[in-house]
Amino acid sequence: MAVIAVFNQKGGVGKTTTCLNVTAALSIAELCPVALDLDPQGHLTLASGIKNVSPDKSMAGFFKHKTPLASLLRDTPRGWQAIPAVLELAKIDALLGGDPQAANLLKRGLNEDLALTGAPIMIDCCPMLGVLTLNALLASDRVLIPVSADFLSLQGVHRLDSALNVLETKLKRKIARRIVVTRFDSRRKLSFEIYDKLKAKFGDVVCNTRISETVGLATSPMHGQDIFEYAPKSPGALDYRALTQELWDTDFFV
Numbered sequence: 001m002a003v004i005a006v007f008n009q010k011g012g013v014g015k016t017t018t019c020l021n022v023t024a025a026l027s028i029a030e031l032c033p034v035a036l037d038l039d040p041q042g043h044l045t046l047a048s049g050i051k052n053v054s055p056d057k058s059m060a061g062f063f064k065h066k067t068p069l070a071s072l073l074r075d076t077p078r079g080w081q082a083i084p085a086v087l088e089l090a091k092i093d094a095l096l097g098g099d100p101q102a103a104n105l106l107k108r109g110l111n112e113d114l115a116l117t118g119a120p121i122m123i124d125c126c127p128m129l130g131v132l133t134l135n136a137l138l139a140s141d142r143v144l145i146p147v148s149a150d151f152l153s154l155q156g157v158h159r160l161d162s163a164l165n166v167l168e169t170k171l172k173r174k175i176a177r178r179i180v181v182t183r184f185d186s187r188r189k190l191s192f193e194i195y196d197k198l199k200a201k202f203g204d205v206v207c208n209t210r211i212s213e214t215v216g217l218a219t220s221p222m223h224g225q226d227i228f229e230y231a232p233k234s235p236g237a238l239d240y241r242a243l244t245q246e247l248w249d250t251d252f253f254v
């Protein structure tokens with residue numbers, strides 16, 4: 001099973017929402033996913049219903065003290081396992097930024113600790129291409145790129161694609177990627193234009209499934225719930241179920 005980084009350097013495009021709900025859909029399908037929160041904001045941790053996290057028992061413990069990943073796993077109320085994040089994680093960039101080996105820590109940690117479980121590993125990245133995100137990208141087999149259906153987000157995805165191409169050259173390997181359009185509003189012509197432009201430029205890399213802008217997806221994190229628990233029959237639940245199925249059918253999790 002694959003390691004998947006959910007990343008876009010643009011903020012607020014739906015990275016955490018996508019990571020949470022794809023993880024939840026994989027969990028419902030009994031694939032026992034593991035979610036890693038690599039964003040110091042800790043939004044995935046919060047939305048997964050994980051409470052009372054001390055820094056040493058979070059991803060910060062892994063980067064600062066080399067605590068094995070397996071010992072940091074927490075059970076979430078909905079049944080999958082996760083390693084939470086706290087604000088302390090924001091110090092890792094300053095702490096490890098000068099070390100050329102720092103970007104490989106997570107890859108090594110996953111190989112040593114979690115490789116044998118065979119579970120899909122979903123990583124929620126922060127909106128910056130720093131040490132934490134480099135760790136996620138170097139440890140990942142694939143990158144899932146949420147792009148919200150607005151003009152600035154469309155501009156950002158070209159820069160992100162170029163950055164991933166540069167990284168591919170350095171790493172001497174392909175970084176398989178899929179783009180998913182989020183916050184799609186079918187009442188707006190702009191949403192369709194953005195989707196069409198992305199399809200024209202990136203073709204099959206762009207998922208056919210679009211994630212609609214819905215109240216349920218906006219409200220569910222406030223309750224520490226994924227969309228399948230909060231509103232299982234809502235359009236947001238249907239969209240994330242369809243997205244996970246589409247990714248599954250195209251071997252994204254293998």
Ligand SMILES: Nc1ncnc2c1ncn2[C@@H]1O[C@H](COP(=O)(O)OP(=O)(O)OP(=O)(O)O)[C@@H](O)[C@H]1O
Nearest residue numbers: 011012013014015016017127183212213214217218
């Ligand atoms: N499809 C959607 N419909 C309605 N609200 C959404 C949708 N997707 C995300 N949101 C809301 O938009 C906000 C930003 O989403 P989210 O936190 O997933 O983005 P992000 O890319 O992870 O942000 P950041 O870059 O800060 O980590 C959240 O309040 C979330 O609930």
Ligand SMILES: [Mg+2]
Nearest residue numbers: 015016039043
């Ligand atoms: Mg986020």
